[in-house]
Amino acid sequence: MEGNQLFPVFIKLNTIHTVLIGAGPVGLEKLAAILSNSPHAHVTVIAIDVLPELRELASAYERVEIIQKEFSPEDLDDADLVVAATNNVALNQQIRVESDHRNLLVNFADKPDLCNFYLGSIVKKGDLKIAISTNGKSPTIAKRLKEVLNDGLPESLNDTLGNMEALRNTLNGDFAEKVKKLNEVTSILVTEKKVDKVKKNFKWLIWTSIVLSFIIVIAAFWHKEPEFQTYLTQLDPLFYWFLIGGFVFAMIDGAIGMSYGVTSTSFSLAMGVPPASASMGVHLSEILSNGIAGWMHYRFGNVNWKLFRMLLVPGIVGAVVGAYLLSSLEHYNHYTKPIISVYTLILGGVILSKAYKINRKQKNPKGKIKKIGLLGLFGGFIDAVGGGGWGSIVLSSLIAGGRNARFSLGTVKITRFFIALMSSLTFITMLNGAHWEAVAGLVIGSALASPIAARVSNKISVKTIMVSVGVLVVLVSLRSIISFILKEF
Template sequence: MHSTRKAIWKNRIFQTLTILGWMIAGHILFSFFPTFSFKGHLVNLWEAIDSSILIYMAAGFIAQMIDGSLGMAYGVSATSFLMATGLSPAAASASVHASEIFTSGVSGLSHLTFGNVNKKLFRHLLLPGVIGAITGAYIVSSLEDYNYIIKPFVAAYTLYLGIRILSKVGAKMKKKRPIKRLGLLAGAGGFLDSIGGGGWGPIVSSTLIANGRSPVYTIGSVNLTEFFVSFASSLTFIFVMGFGHWQIILGLILGGVIAAPIAAFMVRKIPVKPMFIFVGTVIIIISLRTLLISLGVL
């Protein structure tokens, strides 16, 4: 009983410090902008918003429901949806990475609140994932044809992982992989996420689940780490390239923020076996579609 109360208070303190940190960071950031100029940009942004933002909100909601419940596929889902509306791959990727800062932050905090986070796993994923994301974002900003080079390989890998996950339905779970392998996995996941416009969840979550880790704690821990990975990647993209499309970003953020706590709650209500089936099926479908598009078949 005492340990439970202690854990609750630790979570509350962590959440309070996180909120205060965001408030301080926002104050420092906006202090660099003149008040009149900032208000002017805010008015211009509001006037530029039209009904199409509802489409982007729907995209953000659906993508975050998938990502928050399964621990993967926000970037892949949102990017595919935006490209289907006619947006260019570069614009879609930039918009998704920017929105992921907010959606993954709310999702990660929600998972932490519901007790879905393995803090040891989170610590092992954090630094390598951030380093990989920064490296990938910096490299990709200098390579125009990166999608044609890397996406087929990422899609083939995640397709293989999806098949592996489905093959484990009804089978005895394997023992966990040694913890020393997580750093390399997180670094590769962060790097490929920046390179391919998505992939942190499919690569990291799929690998961990396929090798015997709990889907609930894997999804929660990977989602919390994704906030820091997305933040590092987005800052690198902004610093090197810059980006626009604020209406798309705003729509994705609003839809994702609404979905995040719902998805975090749902993940603990889904039985393990159906979760494996659903995760594996979603990965196979998305990966196969991405692979065929990358190869020019679709």
């Protein structure tokens, strides 16, 4: 018969005993898939060699047991389900024969002919779970479809499920009447969606803001700094260093969602730019780069609009106050520079610590962070004073508080655009001079990287980048601090 003849079922693994044979990379993948979908599953792992990563994963779950030995038929006596993750042909045949004798369902990794059930790709949105099957023909296609559904289904869908359950429990009448009512409520899910006016007009808002902000910035520069005109025709070699730096820092920021401010500020301070001018350069460059990045995330549907509204105003207020205070202390930059270097040193350590926690399973995760306004206010203020930290503080706090990483990243990028715009205008109003070659290099370099970074963010090893960035920031910050101490003493 043609077509997919498989019958899909969802198994309560917490009520049965699963035996996993093999503890190598494939065994690790199978165990991770089982536990991610059923954390309370009762699993016995049998293998001669056990991968350290698998042992570490199993240690986090009370009902997972590892028995380090050769497989024997008796291992299946009390099994209800069998998963084989070995590349031993003879052993696989033995497992299939012994499973058939005991009427057990068994799955073999990359051996569809031996299987009598498959492990499909899973899309999970809270209580909603979708299994994808290609009839064993192409796991790669299943994974790609999983990515499409993960991106296409909104995170709020789980809230909708909760609301539907509450509605169902309040309905009276017979079964047919309940079904009719629920169909009416859910019909919006399959009809053409009405586009929110805020979302529909956002592209005009952000592009208009970009154009107007640069008109204001260039006009202010031209009026307040006659030397700015010469930089348009005679570029200092420093420009090219900051052009390269801006591009690299924006690519890093696009990959991990943070560190553009801290890396750019550390680099600027090391190149002799005063703290206030360094922060102004960073924020000016972030107007265009974050405008483009925000637009890209908007196009990809990576924005939580409620979170956006909660962060925006407090973030702007904090940024303006921070920019005002730092500009007022520009004449004391000899003393503020080491303070900012200490701040970037701390952020470098934070980035390093986060790099080594990426793959660790968080036990007993806390609920979502509630005080979004205070987080935005604090993040905006520290970001303006230190030349960076919005991503490190706000994005990290949102993700650590249990919010979706992709939507948090997109929302933080969009709010960052408006915060960078307002803090930049504050710096321009307050400062009498700036290092325009550094500003121009950061602006152009980061703008060139932004659309690229938004697309490649999922194709780079985040841990490697974060370790490299953390080490670099720590070393540069230490250099600035040590230089200050040697000059003073």
